Amino acid sequence: MENKKNGKLFIITGPSGVGKGTVLEKFFKNNKNAVYSVSQTTRNPRPGEVHGINYFFVTKAEFEKSIKNDEFLEWARYSDNYYGTSKTQVLTALNSGYDVFLEIETNGAQKIMEKFPDCVTIFLRPPNFDELEKRLRGRNTEDEEAIQKRLHEVKKELELSKNYQYAIENDKVENALEKLQKIYNKEKA
Ligand code: ADP
Ligand code: 5GP
Numbered sequence: 001m002e003n004k005k006n007g008k009l010f011i012i013t014g015p016s017g018v019g020k021g022t023v024l025e026k027f028f029k030n031n032k033n034a035v036y037s038v039s040q041t042t043r044n045p046r047p048g049e050v051h052g053i054n055y056f057f058v059t060k061a062e063f064e065k066s067i068k069n070d071e072f073l074e075w076a077r078y079s080d081n082y083y084g085t086s087k088t089q090v091l092t093a094l095n096s097g098y099d100v101f102l103e104i105e106t107n108g109a110q111k112i113m114e115k116f117p118d119c120v121t122i123f124l125r126p127p128n129f130d131e132l133e134k135r136l137r138g139r140n141t142e143d144e145e146a147i148q149k150r151l152h153e154v155k156k157e158l159e160l161s162k163n164y165q166y167a168i169e170n171d172k173v174e175n176a177l178e179k180l181q182k183i184y185n186k187e188k189a
Contacts, residue, residue, distance in 0.1 A: 007094035008187060009116050010034075010101045011164075013109045014124030015157045016079075016150040017136030019170040020103050023124065026177050031184065034099045037090050040066065043081040046141045056086075074104070074111040079149045083108065099188070105153075106160045113163070120187050122180070123164035127171045129154065 014020050028034060040056045042063050051057050063082045066072060075084030085102055093100045112119060126132035136147055161167055166183050170176040
């Protein structure tokens, strides 16, 4: 697929709890031409999450209808829920000249890399496994079963990080943010 204007597509992936949301939230404050692709999901909202801002929270039936109607650029099952990227939303933003950031897991990322070979791929790594677990638990948003499922994915996710053009270690948020900014500036130059 191609996009007509100048918007660039970025994928940012990394294990649950590594800090993708935290780093991106700060990044978007300083980069007004960069937009977040709001995904659809069947998981329940966390306290403070807003429909249309963090996700479009939909039922399983609604999600499956969207799959049937070919409304997703990619979708995946992760930890017992569906997650998907809206085709119209992303293509409209790209064609309007915005740089679009997809914050998605590894299977969806793979599909996007195939469809958009020019996309920029970034993997956010934790300093180590213990720190990742600490962050995930410290966020206090998942029950024990969900935490275990997310931790179970980590090894496979880290192995796949070699398929990404850039790896950023999220030791300190400011460091990760600075590295992300450098990548963005370089790719836009
Ligand atoms: P993700 O979006 O990757 O699942 P979050 O952005 O929700 O991760 O971050 C998970 C938790 O880790 C949050 O409580 C967040 O405040 C914390 N966190 C994020 N980055 C760092 C960091 N560099 N150092 C310490 N804690 C962090
Ligand atoms: P969370 O439940 O923590 O918000 O997200 C779980 C995982 O799903 C994260 O790795 C997140 O990046 C990923 N994710 C969020 N939206 C999408 C999407 O639209 N497609 C895919 N494939 N993964 C997504």
